[in-house]
Amino acid sequence: MSFAWGKALVALIILAPSPAAASSPLAGMTLEEKVGQLFVVEVYGQDADTPNAGNQRLYGVDTPAQVIEKYKPGGVIYFDARRGPDNVREPRQIATLSNGLQAAALRQRRHIPLLISTDQEGGAVVYRLTAPATAMPGNMALGAGRSTRDARRSAEVIAAELKSVGINQNYAPVADVNVNPANPVIGVRSFGEDPALVSRMVAAQVDGYHAGGTATVAKHFPGHGDTATDSHFGLPEVTHSREQLAAIDLPPFRSAIRAGVDTIMTAHVVLRSVDPSGAPATMSKPVLTGLLRGELRYDGLIVTDALDMGGATGTYPPDVAPVEAFKAGADQLVLAPQLDTAYQAVLGAVRSGAIPMRRLDESVRRILRLKERRGLFRDPFVDPARAVTTVGRPEHLADAQAITDRTTTLVRNDAGLLPLGTTPRNVLVAGWGVTTTATIGAALTGRGHAVDVQETGTAPTQARIDEVVARSAERDLVVVSTQNAAANPQQRALVAALLATGKPVVVAGMRNPYDIAYLGAAPTYLATYGYTAGSIESLVRTLFGEIRPVGTLPVTIPKADGSGTLYPFGHGLSY
Template sequence: MRTRPVALLALAALSVTLLAAPANASSPIDSIVARMTLPEKVGQLFTTYVYGNDATAASPDNRRLYGVDTPAEVVKKYHLGGVIYFAWTNSLQNIRQITTLSNGLQAAAEGVPLTIATDQEHGVVSRMPAPATQFPGGMALGAGRDPIGAFRTGQVTGQELRAVGINQAWAPDADVNVNPANPVIGVRSFGSDPGLVATMTASQILGLQLGANTSAAAKHFPGHGDTATDSHTGLPVITHTRAEWERIDAPPFKAAVAAGVDAIMSAHIVVPALDPSGDPATLSQPIITGLLREELGYRGVIVTDSLEMAGVRERYGDDRVPVLALKAGVDMLLMPPNFDVAYHAVLDAVASGELTEGRIDQSVRRILALKQKRGLLTWTPLDPAAAEASVGSAAHLTIAQSVTDRSVTAIRNDAGLLPYPATGKSILVTGASAVTSLATALHATPLVTASTDEAVAAARDHDLTVVLTNNVSAGSAQQALVKALIATGRPIVVVAVRNPYDLTRFPEAATYLATYSTTAVSMRSLAKVITGGSAPRGKLPVEIPGLYPYGHGLTWSVT
């Protein structure tokens, strides 16, 4: 890796670390805390979703969950500290609608403006719709080995989020994906090498925060990369020793702390080597306070992963989880399954003496310091027309294409099939996903949701067939399709458009590429590699077990 970008990022990290210092006595935080009631303070601890594409739009879901009708009424009733956006709660139809929603919610936040957040990792976890600029996600960036590209990804993402009123990105994913069977992280991770993940994590944080004044959140502490259990549906147990945690999982979070990250998100995982109690990390005082606060020296906001997830609800009731998370040292409580129960559980814990108001004040101050640092305490309404003009700009789209062009990885080209001279040739694209997008980029024939027999027959009528795979399992229809196409003896290019581990299901494939992403920008980069418009530059950010090592990647000359 070149030293100059690393040096630049180190200087930027220093400046962000200085900015991350707690507010001093001359700040407005003391006066804000002094005038807040206990219910207002407790409300600041919660970030949750509200239903409606406009702040004043009534929804029966709000009535069912919160006892009021509109998003604005939810914000006022519970003195919310933050709101999180999803397409299924807020529509996220277009730039004007999102901006107008943000303005309305902020207007409803009496006293202290909201953090407005969304999961904008890109790739498989992306909430902002087109025309917002789309990037391919963590593992594709890891394949590109370009920290400046990661910085620019964060910068563009943050600028577009701020344009529509979203001031907090739940990104980047700082997990080191060392388990090919990981069902919940995979391509969300930058890769399996702790040094690579640490560099890219810090770079993207700096892009979001230094480049765009948007809060970043490194997730999922203390590291969700070595599990075959999804914490949305179960409680994973990570069997790393303390030494393995130090070597594998810790470096990206240490890099995030050094970069001055605004927030770190906890994981609903059990790590016996770090806490033998059996409690998930979100509820673990030894992990949240002992490890993250005291050993790593983190001073920013600690936020839970969603409290709706099964991993944090297996041992305790929904009334106990938020209280135990606060006792562990968490500051921000994300998406409790029964908001009213969670909110009043915290109030009751203060009334009973289980939590002190001083403890609540500690977290409120951290949250207010984050808001002050990002300029939210002096929030003013946004111009929807200006947002429409800036989001998805030509300059941003050019950056996204440039970053993505570095990511396509040529893993195998045994027959020298690529680059393929497409002029005068007929090309078929089929497979699991992104078929139409790639066919458009290649000016090829798309064959979507075809049976194996249909695909084989079509392949015999074309000069080249490109088959796209997406998380192939043993004995699946995807595996049967690829094997049948290879058996035709026709020129076949196999492309993994999500996890590159797919190659283990058909090691007989002679030509194999990986994009780590189904996005249109990735398909354009792939098309250029296939036809010789550009050379492949990606290197495997993970090992393909038994076949190819970390760092493998072919390239070739193009004219």
């Protein structure tokens, strides 16, 4: 669908005030249309009108536009090819898809535009748009930088690029306080372990996303930062008392609410101090209605985390999960499995009186109100040509690198090896990450060093370790990258074997900074909190003294045996 055609369509539909606009939010809507607004769905493919087998498999229709026509959902969420829907390739294509989906929504009887969402948190863990989109540093990196100005600018850049391609809601910022070093799902997605720091950063990012033009979603309420189970695969339990909850988990959400956050996302976690029944927060009325609506006085949109995650599906069948989440207080239901079943279950619950019509109207009113605030009733379309010039624009890339340069943390420099200086060296680059090691190697080569890159993966075999150690004999410096070495003894064995050669070794923790606790003999260690190209460039700049390391730890590094603190919150060296 052309941009010009889309503008003409919106002009025809909304020259007069829409009867579905927030000023008259529910006038004339059928029950089926109201229930449709509750659902956020995924669609398969890169074009609204091109058939894709994924849509037929899930929904019994061929094209993304037909999914919108069939269910009249309130929102769509984009994914990249890793999950399957493969919606996001390059700016013009994404913008064209967004326009096509909005056109399909506006062709419906009530002409209600879509919330089009994605997860673009920053960093290298949870993201959907790749190059040419700007890769801003992740949240823990921003926490290491301590700058609310940088956090705000990072969000503003992400939002501006998303808005240009028609994505009007970002499922960010993460408001979880990561107080558990073993947390398998949050970790570097959090700004850190200090509630005050996380609160400041969350507020700054809410402001930044709004400045860039997207709606915001603080997640994952009531807090996913102290769990040791990944809710994608199981149901974690947060054992915090009400006092701990108030001191640790809730402050960032209170801060987000004060900053005007549009939406809060639920967590599939059990919190017995609020709901002794053991129901996940997503399906808990004491958590969503009692705590969030009542105690925190939040009247914005509540959206579930994905209902196809193990934390929801393990306990609640497809016809039960959406009804229970809605009855608990959620307004929108994300990725409900077996959508036909889920839709009919909610519809039936309203018809039977299990969900009062007044309760349904409250949620639909909130959904329409957000769409009105984002200007979607006035004009939901974007210009694909402008998207091309906005995504990855030079000033965005420059800001991303400058911000990232203020986050790298020098944790240990016991032998005084760093900075390395400019003398050419023979360097072995080893460790985790095909792209990571190659990018480090290229950066070193570009600075005149002779480099041998030997990527060893997440769990190198002993034979591979022996091979890499043998290659180090010809080199006078080793740079080795780790990724979650705390859970991968083979990575720890590689580092230990390289240290045993007596060669100077620099260890770079490319994700969780906690790796150093398991690499006790490593005298030189830096934390990057991510492995974007900008993170790697910042790492190499720091190695050679081109920039000073100024990041400080946003989390405490405990000793591996649990006997105390190895490095405290706020630790960081410089030169």
